[in-house]
Ligand code: SF4
């Protein structure tokens with residue numbers, strides 16, 4: 001590991017420790033004071049030089065908002081850091097290459113894609129964490145905390161919120177289900193073993209199915225996948241034109257193909273033909289390109 005990535009990992013570890021041990025924990029009914037609007041002196045200042053990690057659902061919403069394909073979105077608006085420590089792919093929002101490194105979606109009036117802005121932009125000033133070492137891990141001991149960025153004057157405003165009111169006002173409810181489904185992959189128990197890692201091919205498959213949905217759609221409809229698995233006809237029809245249906249399938253399919261879960265059913269005649277001779281993972285004759 002390079003010194004730089006070691007420093008980065010140490011900094012993340014320190015932040016995680018602080019959040020778990022020092023930050024006051026907030027539940028759904030706890031209150032905080034905050035407001036962000038065009039009248040605050042710092043308006044738009046926080047949309048520059050910031051690391052925003054995108055989820056697959058963020059990418060889906062943003063590329064549809066822009067009316068471009070997932071590949072075009074990734075080319076223009078994403079950074080794909082690669083590091084040996086990473087268990088799953090990471091996608092970051094790419095900032096402009098100007099001096100201030102402003103977000104490509106920033107306008108004088110605020111966020112230019114406000115209704116489809118990504119999860120971290122919606123959550124601020126709240127952060128969310130979970131105590132991974134409890135019995136239920138990220139499912140059980142989840143809590144919120146306040147992220148008070150330097151220079152953010154929103155905390156001087158008088159408006160008071162309960163945590164759950166904030167989440168609802170920011171349209172976070174619909175992101176919740178997608179976030180949970182994504183964690184089924186990225187926080188899968190397989191990764192509890194520090195040594196566990198996906199092969200480059202599986203990493204690529206995970207990346208394509210989650211983030212490059214238009215390419216994944218080609219794989220679903222142009223390979224033999226649909227002939228080999230039992231998938232409801234109406235659902236297949238939905239996947240053809242609806243990205244959310246396709247992403248739902250991507251998550252199920254990845255849990256089957258990466259972790260061997262029974263989330264997708266192999267057709268009887270295929271299962272019988274291959275019985276005893278080929279492992280499940282070999283049923284795929286073509287991986288996502
Ligand atoms: S996406 Fe919108 S809210 Fe998020 S950093 Fe960019 S301009 Fe700001």
Ligand code: SF4
Pocket residue numbers: 035036037040041042043044045046047124151152153154155
């Ligand atoms: S720094 Fe805080 S108050 Fe200022 S624009 Fe950003 S979120 Fe709003």
